[in-house]
Amino acid sequence: GENVEQHPSTLSVQEGDSAVIKCTYSDSASNYFPWYKQELGKRPQLIIDIRSNVGEKKDQRIAVTLNKTAKHFSLHITETQPEDSAVYFCAGHNAGNMLTFGGGTRLMVKP
Amino acid sequence: DGGITQSPKYLFRKEGQNVTLSCEQNLNHDAMYWYRQDPGQGLRLIYYSQIVNDFQKGDIAEGYSVSREKKESFPLTVTSAQKNPTAFYLCASSIVPTLPYNEQFFGPGTRLTVL
Numbered sequence: 541g542e543n544v545e546q547h548p549s550t551l552s553v554q555e556g557d558s559a560v561i562k563c564t565y566s567d568s569a570s571n572y573f574p575w576y577k578q579e580l581g582k583r584p585q586l587i588i589d590i591r592s593n594v595g596e597k598k599d600q601r602i603a604v605t606l607n608k609t610a611k612h613f614s615l616h617i618t619e620t621q622p623e624d625s626a627v628y629f630c631a632g633h634n635a636g637n638m639l640t641f642g643g644g645t646r647l648m649v650k651p
Numbered sequence: 652d653g654g655i656t657q658s659p660k661y662l663f664r665k666e667g668q669n670v671t672l673s674c675e676q677n678l679n680h681d682a683m684y685w686y687r688q689d690p691g692q693g694l695r696l697i698y699y700s701q702i703v704n705d706f707q708k709g710d711i712a713e714g715y716s717v718s719r720e721k722k723e724s725f726p727l728t729v730t731s732a733q734k735n736p737t738a739f740y741l742c743a744s745s746i747v748p749t750l751p752y753n754e755q756f757f758g759p760g761t762r763l764t765v766l
Contacts, residue, residue, distance in 0.1 A: 541710075546693070549691070571752075572752045572753075574754065574755075576757075582759070583741065583757040583758060583759050583760060584694070584741070584757050585757070586754050586755075589752070589754070591752060629693060629694065633752070633753070638696065638699065638709075639696075639755060640696075641686075641693040641694040641695075642693055643692055643693040644691070644692065644693050646691075
């Protein structure tokens with residue numbers, strides 16, 4: 541089955557700096573890679589996703605890149621703000637139509 | 652935050668008891684899922700259902716059971732066979748699992764504590 545690994549597990553940045561979270565996946569048939577943000581005590585919410593036929597996608601301060609050959613994808617947050625502090629999860633959607641989640645990254649943005 | 656609801660928000664259980672967590676959605680989604688989240692860890696799939704009256708085991712189904720008698724409802728029972736049930740439980744739903752690029756929408760979660 542699919543295995544998704546996520547790094548780092550914790551990330552601390554200064555407000556205004558950029559943050560990068562990386563994920564690798566094992567199933568070459570995976571074709572959809574969403575990123576979820578979970579604030580403390582709340583439900584995960586989709587913030588951006590990318591399909592396997594696209595190399596990069598941007599939405600304001602957030603971008604995701606995908607390297608199918610290397611089987612890794614990354615989340616980039618620019619000009620970080622304190623409200624970006626949360627746990628971020630990557631996931632891979634494989635041929636079995638299931639999402640396999642990474643272990644999560646706790647991002648802390650210091651004012 | 653409407654669309655998919657879970658109850659109760661907090662649940663306390665004595666060892667040896669079965670408990671049932673509720674999940675309801677009014678999004679007309681075919682697929683529903685149950686995940687377990689432990690502190691500092693990712694989401695692990697317990698069970699999923701792609702259609703009424705059918706469900707499949709996920710990665711950590713042992714000690715859990717589900718039913719899907721209605722499209723809107725997917726209750727999860729945590730049985731006494733589950734050795735370490737204390738966790739945060741998340742229910743999710745998506746439109747049609749056979750289509751690609753399906754966003755999963757999550758409920759607010761139930762925090763279960765075994766006393």
